Amino acid sequence: MTTHLHIERLRAQLLGKQGTASVGAATGPEQGPRATPAKVKVGPEHYDFAYFPELREFSNTQWYYNTQGYEWNMFRQHLGASSAVVEMDGRQLINYASYNYLDLLGDPRMQDAAKQAVDAFGTSAGSGRINMGEIPIFTEFEQLISQTLGVEDAVMAVNGYGANVATLGYLARRQDLVIYDELIHNSMLMGAKLSGARRLTFPHNDYDALEQLLVEHRQHYERVLILTEGVYSMDGDIPDIPRMIDIKRRHHALLMVDEAHSMGVIGPRGLGVVDYFGLDGADIDIHFSSMSKAFATVGGYIAGRKELIAILKHYAPGLLLYTAAPTPASAAAGLQALRIMHAEPERARRAVSNAGYFRTQARAAGLDTGLSHDSAIVPIMMPDGETAVWTTAQLFEQNICTFPMIFPVVPRNTERLRFFISAAHTREHIDRTVELLVDLRKNAPASKGLF
Numbered sequence: 001m002t003t004h005l006h007i008e009r010l011r012a013q014l015l016g017k018q019g020t021a022s023v024g025a026a027t028g029p030e031q032g033p034r035a036t037p038a039k040v041k042v043g044p045e046h047y048d049f050a051y052f053p054e055l056r057e058f059s060n061t062q063w064y065y066n067t068q069g070y071e072w073n074m075f076r077q078h079l080g081a082s083s084a085v086v087e088m089d090g091r092q093l094i095n096y097a098s099y100n101y102l103d104l105l106g107d108p109r110m111q112d113a114a115k116q117a118v119d120a121f122g123t124s125a126g127s128g129r130i131n132m133g134e135i136p137i138f139t140e141f142e143q144l145i146s147q148t149l150g151v152e153d154a155v156m157a158v159n160g161y162g163a164n165v166a167t168l169g170y171l172a173r174r175q176d177l178v179i180y181d182e183l184i185h186n187s188m189l190m191g192a193k194l195s196g197a198r199r200l201t202f203p204h205n206d207y208d209a210l211e212q213l214l215v216e217h218r219q220h221y222e223r224v225l226i227l228t229e230g231v232y233s234m235d236g237d238i239p240d241i242p243r244m245i246d247i248k249r250r251h252h253a254l255l256m257v258d259e260a261h262s263m264g265v266i267g268p269r270g271l272g273v274v275d276y277f278g279l280d281g282a283d284i285d286i287h288f289s290s291m292s293k294a295f296a297t298v299g300g301y302i303a304g305r306k307e308l309i310a311i312l313k314h315y316a317p318g319l320l321l322y323t324a325a326p327t328p329a330s331a332a333a334g335l336q337a338l339r340i341m342h343a344e345p346e347r348a349r350r351a352v353s354n355a356g357y358f359r360t361q362a363r364a365a366g367l368d369t370g371l372s373h374d375s376a377i378v379p380i381m382m383p384d385g386e387t388a389v390w391t392t393a394q395l396f397e398q399n400i401c402t403f404p405m406i407f408p409v410v411p412r413n414t415e416r417l418r419f420f421i422s423a424a425h426t427r428e429h430i431d432r433t434v435e436l437l438v439d440l441r442k443n444a445p446a447s448k449g450l451f
C-alpha cells in the first residue's frame with residue numbers, strides 16, 4: 001500500500017465514501033440545523049495526534065511491510081524525469097506509476113517553454129489572476145483548448161483537484177441535485193459534498209439507473225448536474241458519453257466530464273472524448289481536465305460556454321478567486337504540451353497501442369484486465385488486497401514500479417494493481433512485466449486477510 005493510497009483511504013473515510021454505492025441512495029448531508037450530538041467521553045484520541053486512529057492504521061501498514069521484509073516504496077525519491085524508466089537509489093525501474101502518458105516529461109521543448117516563461121515573467125504571476133496576475137500565456141492556453149474542444153471559452157486554474165472542487169462547490173447549491181457514477185474521482189465527490197446539494201450515485205456505467213434517478217428526482221430540484229469521467233482512473237474504461245448526452249438533454253440536466261485521463265490520450269488525434277466519439281464540444285456542458293497527466297505539468301481547466309466561464313472566473317471561490325494564478329512556467333508547459341498534442345498525435349496513438357499490447361499479452365496469459373479498453377490505463381485484477389500489496393512489493397524488488405488499489409479506494413473483491421502506460425514504454429518492458437505477473441500469481445502466498 002502506498003502513502004497515496006493511504007491518503008485516498010483517509011479521504012474516503014473522512015468523506016464517508018463506501019466501497020459500493022446503490023441506486024437512489026441519498027448520500028447528501030443532512031439539511032437544516034444539526035441536532036446537538038450525544039455526550040462523548042473525551043480522551044487523548046480526540047486531542048493528541050499520536051492517538052488518532054488514522055495513525056494506527058498507517059503504522060499497521062508499516063508494520064506489515066517491516067515484518068514481511070518488504071521495501072517501503074512510499075515517498076521514495078527518484079532522479080531525473082519520471083519517464084517509462086526512472087532512476088531510484090541507483091536502480092533503473094520500469095515505471096507504471098507516473099501519468100506521463102505522452103512522454104513529455106523531460107522533453108526539451110517543454111523545458112524551453114517553461115524556462116522562457118520564467119525569464120519573461122519570473123517564478124510567479126504575482127497574485128491572483130483577477131487582480132494583477134494575468135499574463136498572456138493563460139489566455140493563449142485558454143484560446144487553444146477552447147478551439148481544440150470546439151467550445152466558446154475556458155479558464156485555467158492552478159491545479160485540477162481544486163478546479164473540480166471549486167467548480168462544483170460553486171455551481172451546485174442546496175436546492176440542486178448532483179448525480180454521479182459511483183466511481184468518479186474524489187475531487188468531484190468533494191466538490192459535490194462542499195456544494196451542499198443533494199447527491200445521488202448510480203452503479204458504474206449503468207445508464208438505465210441514471211435515467212431512473214432522473215425520472216424520480218429531476219422534478220424536485222433546480223439545477224441537476226451529472227458527473228462522469230472520460231476514462232475512469234481505476235478501471236481504464238470509457239463511458240458511453242453520447243448516451244449520457246442524450247439522457248441529460250431529455251431531462252434538462254448539465255453534463256460534466258472529467259478528462260484527466262482521456263484528454264491528450266484517447267481518440268484518433270488523442271484529443272479526448274470529443275475526438276473519440278466525434279462529438280460537438282457544445283454537447284458537453286462542463287469540460288474539465290487536470291494538466292498533471294498528458295500535459296506533463298500542473299494545472300486544471302474548465303471549458304464550455306462563455307457564460308459558464310464568466311460566472312466561474314468571477315465568482316467561484318478557489319478557482320481564480322482567493323487563490324494565486326498558475327505559475328508562468330507550469331502554464332507555458334501546458335500550452336506547449338497542447339501544441340505538441342496537435343502536432344504529434346502519434347504520441348497518443350503509441351500510448352494507447354502500448355496499453356493495447358499490455359492488455360492483449362496479459363489476457364493471453366490468463367490475467368484479468370477488468371473493464372479497461374482503448375485507454376492508457378490497465379488494471380490487473382487481484383484476488384484480494386493482501387495479494388495486491390504482496391505482488392506490488394515483489395514487482396518493486398524486481399525493479400518494476402506500480403501501486404496497489406485496495407478497499408476502500410476500490411470496492412472489496414475488486415482490488416487491483418494499476419498500470420499507467422506511456423508512449424515511451426517498450427514491448428520489452430511490457431513482456432517482462434506480464435511474465436513476472438504470471439510467475440507471481442503462481443507463487444502468491446495464501447492471503448491472511450490483512451487488507
Ligand SMILES: Cc1ncc(COP(=O)(O)O)c(C=O)c1O
Binds near residue numbers: 159162258260300
Ligand atoms: C480523474 C481525476 N480528476 C482530477 C484529478 C486532480 O487533478 P490534479 O492532479 O491536477 O490535482 C485527478 C488526479 O489525480 C484525477 O485522476
